[in-house]
Amino acid sequence: MNLARYCLTSAAPDPGKSALEVVGPGVDLLETWKFADLTRQVLAVAAGLTASGLDQGDRILLRIGHSSDFPLLFFGAIAAGCVPIPTSSQLTAAETGLLLADSGARLVLHDGKTTLPDDTAITALGPDGIRDLKSATPAGFAETAPDDPAFLIYTSGTSGRPKGVLHAHRAAAARRPMDRGWYGMQRDDRLLHAGAFNWTYTLGAGLMDPWANGATSVVYDGPREPDVWPDLLTRSRATLFAAVPSLYRRILKYGEVTRRSFPDLRHGLTAGEALSVSLYQDWKTRSGRELYEALGMSEISTYLSSSPDVPVKPGSPGRPQAGRKVTLLRETDLRELGETVSFAEVEETGLLAVHRDEPGLMLGYWNNPQETEAAFRGDWFLTGDRARADADGYYWYEGRADDLMNAFGYRVAPEEVERVLAADGQVQEVAVTAVPARDGVSLITAFVVPQDPASFDEGRLAEHAARHLAEYKRPKVYRAVDSLPRTPSGKVKRTVLRQARSS
Known part of the structure; x- marks a missing residue:
């Protein structure tokens, strides 16, 4: 099974049918890709990557903005048996560098507009190199197995450092x-x-x-x-x-x-x-x-x-x-590591979990077997989401079991934002959390204990955040406070901070 071949050929679509249309301002049709043309171009990219010396399983970091080159390179890499790493074009050089170092990517593909990591030793192909890949003579799809790595996604971890989620071709x-x-x-x-x-x-x-x-x-x-x-x-x-x-x-x-x-x-x-x-x-x-x-x-x-x-x-x-193996586990059973779990009753809040046999589940966290193991209790993968189920089998979301924030669909770890803000010399302490602003809307808010309240410059801190964090990770609200609420053991009480609605 090859994921790219599955997506492009499994439905046996009409080769002349439109597969992808890109529309621009005024709803003008900018590009139309028929299934035959799209498949041919993906296989050309795959052939070009193979000819460049890449092997199956090699990682490729994609630094491409909102362009049709992104899906062509993403699926082309998978067609070659390589492992593409999609990234947001908003990432800074430092953020991109962290992903590059952790993933061990052999190649960076970029459009000449996105920020690149500072590491100059890595091979990078820009617009001219991408043009050459697309001009290669198409070959076939790589023969990959269902459990072979297909693509790697980086998401926020509870430690505040991005972690790689590795998916298989079966995904x-x-x-x-x-x-x-x-x-x-x-x-x-x-x-x-x-x-x-x-x-x-x-x-x-x-x-x-x-x-x-x-x-x-x-x-x-x-x-x-x-x-x-x-x-x-x-x-x-x-x-x-x-x-x-x-x-x-x-x-x-x-x-x-x-x-x-x-x-x-x-x-x-x-x-x-x-x-x-x-x-x-x-x-x-x-x-x-x-x-x-x-x-x-x-x-x-x-x-x-x-x-x-x-x-x-x-x-x-x-x-x-239909067919998904999903359940709710009793949270009281999860406080201690172990294999024994019990299941929540109807209307009892529990932790959402997915069975390890679910074919859509990741292969694991990249280069992090300890975190992969910690994510399971027995045969169940812990999603970190809390929910309850009613008598009709509908689930009702009850929030995260950890402190991850949701910023317009992106999950953001507060610790990552806090580390960046704390590096500004005017910050003594800082805590970040998502604070409800109105129905259904929460804003990432930074609660700052300044070194000198009289000279604290919110604008300067916001500029510091802009240099080091993607836009969606940056606080939308800054609040200077005298101190941070803490538990007796010294942990910041984010629940208390969330009770202060944004103005």
């Missing part, structure tokens, strides 16, 4: 429960995804799954003002739309949305953040369309969802998708 086929369990996908669908190519939400829901079903993926490359989306949905003839809840909220606030809007759209899809009841009801009332939510994570993709076959219960992300 794409393991997404099949989402086809009916979330999308209601059909071969003639046109799925518009609001995310950038380099986001794993887009790579999976926006590319892998439509192509594996022979459907068309539509991606927007233009200004991100919320009022452009209603017209974009209409003129792109999108039948499905995938975005994070915060974008739906902004579309409703700033865009023209009525029941006559975007006539081709059957329903919306959302993940990455919890969907509030008020937002769901507002969207359904004004658009007249359903909005189906899914809950997942980098380690397994989505596994709970509502869908055309699973009616929405507002406030719940839905039920386990």
Whole structure:
């Protein structure tokens, strides 16, 4: 099994059918890739990478912005048996350097616009090199096994340092429960995804799954003002739309949305953040369309969802998708390491867990067997999410069991942000957490104990954060405080800080 071959050929799509359309400002069609042309180009990239001396299993760091080169290089690397590492174009040189060092990547592919790590010893191919890869004579897909590494995603860890999530070639086929369990996908669908190519939400829901079903993926490359989306949905003839809840909220606030809007759209899809009841009801009332939510994570993709076959219960992300091995474990059993677990009863809050036999589950955390082992109790992988299940089998999200924050669909470790802020000389102590601002919206907030309150310069600290952190990780609110609330053992009480709503 080769993941790229599976996505591009498993549905036996019409070679002349549109697989990928990139639309720009004014909804102008910038690029159209038919399945035959897309497959040929992916195999050309694969041949070019192999000819350059890369071996199967070698890691490749992708520093590509919002361009069709991103999926071509991502799937081309997988087609060659290499392991691409998608990264956000917002990462700084220091952040990129950490990923490069940890992954041991042999090659960096970049577009000449994204920030590169300071390590000059690593081989890097820019626009000219990428052009040469795309000009290679196409070869075949590498013969890889289902459990061979396919791609590596970096996500925030509870230690505050990014950790690599390694997925196998079987991961794409393991997404099949989402086809009916979330999308209601059909071969003639046109799925518009609001995310950038380099986001794993887009790579999976926006590319892998439509192509594996022979459907068309539509991606927007233009200004991100919320009022452009209603017209974009209409003129792109999108039948499905995938975005994070915060974008739906902004579309409703700033865009023209009525029941006559975007006539081709059957329903919306959302993940990455919890969907509030008020937002769901507002969207359904004004658009007249359903909005189906899914809950997942980098380690397994989505596994709970509502869908055309699973009616929405507002406030719940839905039920386990057909065939998924999901349960709730009693938290009291998890305080001590061990193999024994028990299962939560109906309406009892527990820790969401996925069975190790689930084919969509990661191979493990890259180069970190201790953390991989610690993530399991017996045969169950601990997601870190708390939830309860009702008598109908619907799950109700109760928040994280750790301190990870959610910033517009990205999970961010407060310790990583705190380390950066603490390096500014005017900071004595700092604690970072997500503070509720209004219904369904939380803002990353930094509580700072200044060295000298009289001279504390919030703007200077924000500039320091901008130099060292991707935009989505930066605090949106800074608060100078006299001291931080702590437990008797000295641990910061983030729950107390979260009770102070942002102004």
